[in-house]
Structures are given as structure tokens and as C-alpha cells.
Amino acid sequence: MNGLKFSRKQLGIPYAVFLIAFVVVPLLLIILYAFTKKVPAGSETFTIAGEPVSFAVSNFSDFFSKQANIRVLFVSFGLAIITTVISLLIAYPVAYILAKSKFNKGGVLLILFILPLWINFVLRTAAMKELLYFIGMYKSNSFSFVNTLIGMVYDYLPFVIMPLYSVILKIDKSYAEASADLGAKPWKTFVSVTLPLSMPGIVSAVSMVLLPTTTSYVISDTLGNGNVTIVGKLIETQFLTMHNWHAGSTIALVLLVIIFISMFLSGKFTEEKDESAGRANLW
Amino acid sequence: MGDTIGIAKGILSDKKQTETFVKSDKIIELVGISKEFEGGTLAVSDFNLHVNRGEFVTFLGPSGCGKTTTLRMIAGFELPTKGKILLDGKDITNLPPYLRPVNTVFQRYALFPHLNVYDNIAFGLKLKKVKTSFRDKNGNMVEKLEHLKKSEIDKKVSKALQMVDLEEFEKRKVTTLSGGQQQRIAIARAIVNEPEILLLDEPLGALDLKMRKDMQLELKDMQRKLGITFIYVTHDQEEALTMSDRIVVMKDGEIQQVGTPQDIYNEPANAFVADFIGESNIYNGTIVGDRKVKFINKVFDCVDDFEINAKVDVVVRPEDVEVVPPEQGIVSGQIVSSIFKGVHYEMIMMVGKSEVMIQSTKEAKIGETIGIRVSPDNIHIMKRDFVSNVYDGYIDKINKVHFAEGAFECDVTQLYPGSHLDSEGYVITATGEKLDLTNVEVKVEVGLKDIEIIDNDVDGDARGSIISIVYKGDHYQIIICTDEEEEEIVCDTEYLWNENDRVSVKIPKDKIKLTLKAVEKK
Incomplete structure (x- = not known):
């Protein structure tokens, strides 16, 4: 021994x-x-x-001199930000209700929301494509961006619900009681107590979604009908189609730098606004 | 309502004036309040109390007695299932907490961790709207509800911080404060709103002993200065005695006694109160003459007038026992234990099989024989809660009696004088009538001493858990609660059991007293 x-x-x-x-x-x-x-x-x-x-x-000059590349960067981050915001708007009420619900004994309802994660990601996206085709949205090119957005929100929703749920569940109910006791109406209590206290959950949910969605080109490939190109796709093309590892690495590095900057900023932001949430910040 | 605001202001500004109000004016009234939680637990039952303006009232009781639930109903976090809560005569039973002019200091403070000290205290003030009147363009007086101005909030916050001696802490994060400091901030956060009633839910529970003692005095002082009504919840009897104007002793959701600390201590209403408040010797006694009570096998003079032969509980406080030479005492005995407690010695003397706890500044050595005396007005006599167990029961096919969720062998012939059982188990009455007693309802009476407790829940005839143990000098009075219908079985035993023990009981056949219920009534 x-x-x-x-x-x-x-x-x-x-x-x-x-x-x-x-x-x-x-x-x-x-x-x-x-x-x-x-x-x-x-x-x-x-x-x-x-x-x-x-x-x-x-x-680098080659990459930034092409306007198409810049557009891809904007589309990627635009898509990622919109996906994150929509996911949060859907997931917060869901997580809140799940955390407060009497019917969610043993987290059974939660599992229903997490269950899609057990199905293969590509398969899920393909199924979504069939569904969109069925309701007619896939046929028209004008819906390509929206379709991609729907797919991304659908695929990443569980990753937003989970951290929010676990944070909201842990907030002591005496805080909300104290707030009501001091004269705050339910909505005011939510805005000035529950929401700030769930900030760590929101920050980790954002980091779970914002960064992966910029590169998960499987969804944009499957649902974008060839009309939505994101950074991940560019990198893939350079490595696997063009066999230009130098150009591919350049894009990857650019992406990495942008991600670092955004993480740094989000860390700063949460620290300023709320030091206790800062414990969960990304640095 | 206008009047009451005037009175509240009067209290804050003029202390002398308040004294006249304190005695007369009810601020809050709880009328027949009951609270049943989902799943059927009755936390509070038929709670009636009124609290006067400017009073310091304490709810005192062991954990699970419903004191916190009652407080939460006053705050509005729980709604009573029955009864009414009146504030200044106005029904606030169903008013949500944010509309009630009461503030709470929570057990674990519940300070908002995402806000600093200033913002925590200003939380309520920022939400408050006050009536302000000003002249509009046309020169008319206009009344408007407005938020407090920043400068006013600043002033109030710094005044509240001054009140709790934490002036320099405005910008500190609450998570960096010590327990005692957080406690003070929690109090400041509540009193800054100038509530009509301040509710405190075991606010000192998390502090160490020294800090707790200091805070007790400070709280009491603060209450006197502010003139706010305090309703305080604690399980610490000493805390209750130190601070309260009135104490409400609770047990199992019911009020046991309401009174000043002196009343509660000197004249406990029953054995539970006596046992819970302070140290006490509790004995079973019998009234043997005019103001004479017999316990521990000796007759003592007392001041309470009870009928002769009444069974009573006798409470004697250890500090009221006078130590005298053996020949001068009413009773004498040998010291079996003596512990030095700082100011006094705590000694235990045996009289026969009974223990007498004595607190005295004079030490008696272990083994020494001493006499004791108790002056008549220090012998507190209470009507005995329980002389025997009484149940509703019925008789089954094989002449067993069912009660308290058990089936017991019994002698059914006692129901009909002179009767006997025939070979088939039918009762033959003295006049020769043959009776089938199946499903006949009876009243069952069992003496406290006739119940045998068995150390498992299999061998006896009825089973349950022990929920209460009170030491009565030479024996313990134990209450067993059955599992489903929660019937209580009270028994006296000389053996010590533990609370929550699973036990079953046996009762000798001849000790079960049966009487027919008035079936004919139907």
C-alpha cells in the first residue's frame, strides 16, 4: 500500500x-x-x-480582404446571438416552472426536456429538416436563415435549460419572501431578486450556446439549403475540400481570438454588474 | 386608519404618550387561526391571540410547535386554513405579504447576496410610494403618489445603520460580513421601513452565546426606542424571559399559556410549561386536605385550593428548595449528585424513589443527608392533564376490544353485572339473556400505570412512537402516538425511553375498564 x-x-x-x-x-x-x-x-x-x-x-490579409468571409463572420455571430437570446427567452420560463413546480418530483419533467439529447445530433437535425419540409418551410429559399435558427434553438435548448434549472432550484425561497415582505410585487421580486440571483445560470447557459453555435455547421448545412454559411463551414471547406491547412488554421485562429475577446468582455460585464455571479464567470 | 397612523407617529415621536396606548390598543388580532398543511399535518389549531401596540410578544415552544407557521401567517407567507387575522381591526387574512405593513427578520437573514449593504437596506424604501402634494401650473393643489427622493432614502438608510452601529458599512458586500453584522443589517433592513409590526423568526439562532446575549439586550432596547410592536419567535426560554413583555408558550400547534415572563415562570399553567420554562421538579401529587398536598410521600402546605383527593401535578423550582439541617426539613434525603454551576450548586437529592433537584449557593457533599423545605407559595399546583386514558372502542367476534389501533383481550362480562360467558363466547346476563356483543361500541378506560411498554412494535397489542417524555420525580410520563389515527396512549413508567422510539403496549385483561356507550340514544 x-x-x-x-x-x-x-x-x-x-x-x-x-x-x-x-x-x-x-x-x-x-x-x-x-x-x-x-x-x-x-x-x-x-x-x-x-x-x-x-x-x-x-x-490573414487574404482572409479579411474577401468580403464574403467578413459576411460569413457576421452571419455566424448574428445567428449565434439570436439563437442564444431566443433560447434564453424560451428556456428561462421553462426552467423556472420546472424548478418551482410541485409536479416535477424527482425531476421527471426535466428529463422530458433533456431526453432529445439522447438521440444523435445529426439524426435530430435531419428529423427537423423533414418536419420543416412537411410544413412547407424548407421548400422556399427565403426561409433558409429562419430554418437554421429553428434547428439551432431546438438543438441547444436543453443546454440552456439545464444550467438555468439547477441555479433557480438552488435559490433559497426566503429571498423572494424577503422581497415580498419589503413591499415588492411578484413581478418586481422577479426582476430585482430572482433574475439577478440566477445570473450565474444565465452566464453559463450563454457560454454553452453562443460559442458552439458559431461553428456547428451541421445544422446550417442540413437546414440552410446551401444559403447559410457559418465560420465552421469555412474552416471545414479549407481543410477537407481545398486541402489548404494554412488558410483553414488562419480562420480557426481568427475565430479563437474573437471568442477570447467576447469571453473576456462577458467576464468583465458580469463582474461589474454582480460580483457574486462573477464567481461563475468564464475566466 | 387615519387615527392609527397618527398613533403610530405619536409612538415614534413621543415616548411618554405611548405608555397610555400600550395597555389599551390592540394592533393585531388572531381569531381562531388554524393551519393544515397539504398531507394533513395540523401545524396550528384554533390559535387566538391579540397583541397590543408597542408590545414585545414572544412565541415560545419546541421545534415543530407551530410558532414559525403562526409568524408566517402574520407576515402573509402562509394563508390560514381557518380563522381571521385582523390588523387594526381590518381583516388582512388574505392580503399578500407586499401589502402588509409588517416586516420580517428572517432566521437566516435572507439578505440579498447580489446587493451591497446600502441597497439591501434601501430595497423597501425604493419601492415605497408616499403621498406628496404640490401646486400644478394652474396653481391647484395636486396629490400624487411618488417614490421617495434619493436624498431621503440616503438619510433613512444611514439612520438605520446608525441604529445598528454599522455606519461605515454602506458600500460593503453582505457576503463579506460576519454573522452578527449580517444580523444587524437584516434588522436595519426591516426597521427602516417603519413597519407597524416587526416579526422576528429566531433571529439570534445562528449567533454564538456571547453575541446572542448582547443582541437580546440591544433588540429589547431598540424596541423600546422605536415603539414598534415586536413579535418574536424562539425556542430558547431564556431569550423569551429576557426580552418579552408577554410570552405565548406553544406546543403541538396549541397555546399552552399566555402571560408575562413572571407569570409563566412562577405560575406555569401545566406540567409542559413548567418543564419547558426553566428547570423544575415535577411530581404527581394528591390533595389531602385544605391547602395540603401530598407528594414524594410527604404532606406540604400549599396556597392553591383544590378539592380533596384531586390528582394534581406539583411543580417546584430547584431554586425554591431550601436546604436545612435534616431534622428541620419537611423531608430529608441523601445527596447523590452535586455540580458547581458558577453562582450556585445544582444538587440532586433522593427521597425514596423520587429525585429532588436543588439549586443552592450552599454546597452539600455527595452522600450527605440534608433536609429540605419549600415555602407554600413556591409549590405550584396544576390540575393533572391526565388521570387515565379514555378511548372509543368496539368489541369484535372473539370478544377482543379494539381501540387505539390495537385489539386487546378484555373481560366483557363487566359490561353486564353478574353475567358470564358461555362456551361459544356469548355473554349470558344475570337474567339469562344471551347477547352477541360483536361490533358493540364501548368506552374504554385504562389507567396510566397499567400499561406495559414493550421495546419493539411486534409483541404488544397496539403500537406507535413515543412523542413526549416528562420526568415526574420518580417516574416518567410517556406519551405514545399511534401510527394512523394518531391516538395517544399516556403511560407512567419508571424506565427511561427515548423520544421517537418504536414501541408497542400490553395491557392486562383485568385493567381494561369497559362501559357501554349509550347505544339506545340512536
Whole structure:
């Protein structure tokens, strides 16, 4: 038994190895690819996997000089933001009712909302396509964006309900009672007590939806009828269709930087507004 | 209503004037309040009380006695299933909490963690609308409901903070405060609204002993200064005695006694109150003459007048027992335990099989024989709650009697003097009549001492859990509550059991007293 004693540091080793192999190294590779360019043999500074390459920043200027790319960025983030807002608007009342309901003994009702997660994501999206086709929305190209939006909200709704539900469930009912006791009508109590106290749930729900939706191109591919392109799709095309890993890595890096900035801002925002919610902030 | 506002203002501004009101003016009245929760638990039953303006009233009782539920009904968080709540004579029974001029200090404070100290205290003020009158363009006086101005709120908040000695804390986050500080902020948050009644739900429960004692005095002082009516809930009898003008002792959702701390302590209404408030010696006694009561096998003089032979509970406070040389005492005995408690010694003396607890500044050594005396007005006598158990029961085919969710062997011939049983189990009366007693309803009486408690819930004839134990000098009085119909079985035993023990009971056949119920009435 003596040999089985580990220090804290030793216990951290497997995680460190995992982190280096699957996060740090790929990230470094992406950066390397993003800042290099294929060049004709002979003029290379070094080779990656047998390919002659040299350092260049032209990947970035190439990406930002194309207006289509900028449009894709806007569409992606626009879609992600609208999806997040709609999901929150639907999920908050659902989570609130589930958390307060007497009928949700043992979380049975909650499971009904989580159940779709057990079905494969692609399959669910395909089913949604059939459904949209059936009600006639898929046939017209003018609905492509809306269809994609519906699919995204549908697929990500459980991820919004879950954190909201668990946070609302934990809010002590004495806070609402104290608020009513001090003269606040039910709506006022909700706005100035329940909502601020559920902020950590809202922040984690946003992070669960906002970032993945910018890249989950399966939904836009399946439901967008070829009319909705998001950043994830661009990256996929560069890697798998164009076989241009340098351009693909560049887009991935751009996306990464934008995500970091938005996370930083959301962290700042919640900290300023509410320090206790800040504990759950993304940094 | 206009009058009452005037009175409230009077209280705040002029202390002397209030004294005349305090005695006369009811601020809140609870009339026949009952509360039954879903699932049928009766938390409060038939609660009647009125509280006077400016009074400090405490609801005191063990946990689960319904005191907090009553408070929550006054605050409006629970609606009574029966009865009325009147505030200044106006029915507020179904008024939502945000419309009631009462504020609550919660047990765990319930300070809003997302707001700082200032915003917590200003929460109620920001919602408040006051009537203001001003001249409009045409020079007419216009009355309008308006929110308080920021400067007024600031002033009130800093005054409230001053009241609780936390002036510098406005900008602090509530989560960074200590328990005692949070407590004070919770009080400030409530009193800043100048409520007519302040409700406090065990507000000092989470503080340590020293802090609790300080806060008790501060609260009482604050109440005196503000003139606000306080309704305070606690299970701590000492806290209740320290602060209250009046104490309401509760048990199982029912009021046991209402009175000043002195009344409650000196003249407890029953054995429960005596046992709950302070230390006490409780004995079964019998009145043996004019103002003479016999307990622990000796006759004592007393001041209460009861009929001769009445069975009574006798309560003697340990500090009222005088220690004297053995030959001078009414009764003498040997000291079996002596503990130093700071100001006094707490000693236990045996008289026969009974224990007498004594608190005295004079120490008596273990093994020493001493005499004791109790002056007549320190012997508190109460009518005995229970002399025997009485149930409604019926007789079944095999002449067993059913009551208290059990079936007991009994002697059915006692129902008809001179009767006997025949070989088939029918009763043959003295006149030779043959009777079938199946399903005959009877009244069953069982003495407290005739019930044997068995340490499991299988072997006896009826079963349940122990819900109460009161020590009566030489024996324990135990109440067993049956599982379904919640019938109570009261028994005296010399053995100590634990509350919540699962037990069953056996009763000897000849100790079950049966009488026919007046069936003919039907």
C-alpha cells in the first residue's frame, strides 16, 4: 500500500500530459499553420510534413480582404446571438416552472426536456429538416436563415435549460419572501431578486450556446439549403475540400481570438454588474 | 386608519404618550387561526391571540410547535386554513405579504447576496410610494403618489445603520460580513421601513452565546426606542424571559399559556410549561386536605385550593428548595449528585424513589443527608392533564376490544353485572339473556400505570412512537402516538425511553375498564 501514495503534483501528471497532447500542441500547430504559407520547392525556410513552407502573414490579409468571409463572420455571430437570446427567452420560463413546480418530483419533467439529447445530433437535425419540409418551410429559399435558427434553438435548448434549472432550484425561497415582505410585487421580486440571483445560470447557459453555435455547421448545412454559411463551414471547406491547412488554421485562429475577446468582455460585464455571479464567470 | 397612523407617529415621536396606548390598543388580532398543511399535518389549531401596540410578544415552544407557521401567517407567507387575522381591526387574512405593513427578520437573514449593504437596506424604501402634494401650473393643489427622493432614502438608510452601529458599512458586500453584522443589517433592513409590526423568526439562532446575549439586550432596547410592536419567535426560554413583555408558550400547534415572563415562570399553567420554562421538579401529587398536598410521600402546605383527593401535578423550582439541617426539613434525603454551576450548586437529592433537584449557593457533599423545605407559595399546583386514558372502542367476534389501533383481550362480562360467558363466547346476563356483543361500541378506560411498554412494535397489542417524555420525580410520563389515527396512549413508567422510539403496549385483561356507550340514544 505504501507504494500507492501520490503527492498532489504526481496526481496532476496525467492531466498535464493530456493537456499538452490535446490542447497545447494542436493550438501551437494551428498557430504555426496560420503564420506559414506553401511555397515552391527551393525557396522554403523549413518543411512541415514534407511540404516546403515559409513564414507569412498574408493568410490573414487574404482572409479579411474577401468580403464574403467578413459576411460569413457576421452571419455566424448574428445567428449565434439570436439563437442564444431566443433560447434564453424560451428556456428561462421553462426552467423556472420546472424548478418551482410541485409536479416535477424527482425531476421527471426535466428529463422530458433533456431526453432529445439522447438521440444523435445529426439524426435530430435531419428529423427537423423533414418536419420543416412537411410544413412547407424548407421548400422556399427565403426561409433558409429562419430554418437554421429553428434547428439551432431546438438543438441547444436543453443546454440552456439545464444550467438555468439547477441555479433557480438552488435559490433559497426566503429571498423572494424577503422581497415580498419589503413591499415588492411578484413581478418586481422577479426582476430585482430572482433574475439577478440566477445570473450565474444565465452566464453559463450563454457560454454553452453562443460559442458552439458559431461553428456547428451541421445544422446550417442540413437546414440552410446551401444559403447559410457559418465560420465552421469555412474552416471545414479549407481543410477537407481545398486541402489548404494554412488558410483553414488562419480562420480557426481568427475565430479563437474573437471568442477570447467576447469571453473576456462577458467576464468583465458580469463582474461589474454582480460580483457574486462573477464567481461563475468564464475566466 | 387615519387615527392609527397618527398613533403610530405619536409612538415614534413621543415616548411618554405611548405608555397610555400600550395597555389599551390592540394592533393585531388572531381569531381562531388554524393551519393544515397539504398531507394533513395540523401545524396550528384554533390559535387566538391579540397583541397590543408597542408590545414585545414572544412565541415560545419546541421545534415543530407551530410558532414559525403562526409568524408566517402574520407576515402573509402562509394563508390560514381557518380563522381571521385582523390588523387594526381590518381583516388582512388574505392580503399578500407586499401589502402588509409588517416586516420580517428572517432566521437566516435572507439578505440579498447580489446587493451591497446600502441597497439591501434601501430595497423597501425604493419601492415605497408616499403621498406628496404640490401646486400644478394652474396653481391647484395636486396629490400624487411618488417614490421617495434619493436624498431621503440616503438619510433613512444611514439612520438605520446608525441604529445598528454599522455606519461605515454602506458600500460593503453582505457576503463579506460576519454573522452578527449580517444580523444587524437584516434588522436595519426591516426597521427602516417603519413597519407597524416587526416579526422576528429566531433571529439570534445562528449567533454564538456571547453575541446572542448582547443582541437580546440591544433588540429589547431598540424596541423600546422605536415603539414598534415586536413579535418574536424562539425556542430558547431564556431569550423569551429576557426580552418579552408577554410570552405565548406553544406546543403541538396549541397555546399552552399566555402571560408575562413572571407569570409563566412562577405560575406555569401545566406540567409542559413548567418543564419547558426553566428547570423544575415535577411530581404527581394528591390533595389531602385544605391547602395540603401530598407528594414524594410527604404532606406540604400549599396556597392553591383544590378539592380533596384531586390528582394534581406539583411543580417546584430547584431554586425554591431550601436546604436545612435534616431534622428541620419537611423531608430529608441523601445527596447523590452535586455540580458547581458558577453562582450556585445544582444538587440532586433522593427521597425514596423520587429525585429532588436543588439549586443552592450552599454546597452539600455527595452522600450527605440534608433536609429540605419549600415555602407554600413556591409549590405550584396544576390540575393533572391526565388521570387515565379514555378511548372509543368496539368489541369484535372473539370478544377482543379494539381501540387505539390495537385489539386487546378484555373481560366483557363487566359490561353486564353478574353475567358470564358461555362456551361459544356469548355473554349470558344475570337474567339469562344471551347477547352477541360483536361490533358493540364501548368506552374504554385504562389507567396510566397499567400499561406495559414493550421495546419493539411486534409483541404488544397496539403500537406507535413515543412523542413526549416528562420526568415526574420518580417516574416518567410517556406519551405514545399511534401510527394512523394518531391516538395517544399516556403511560407512567419508571424506565427511561427515548423520544421517537418504536414501541408497542400490553395491557392486562383485568385493567381494561369497559362501559357501554349509550347505544339506545340512536
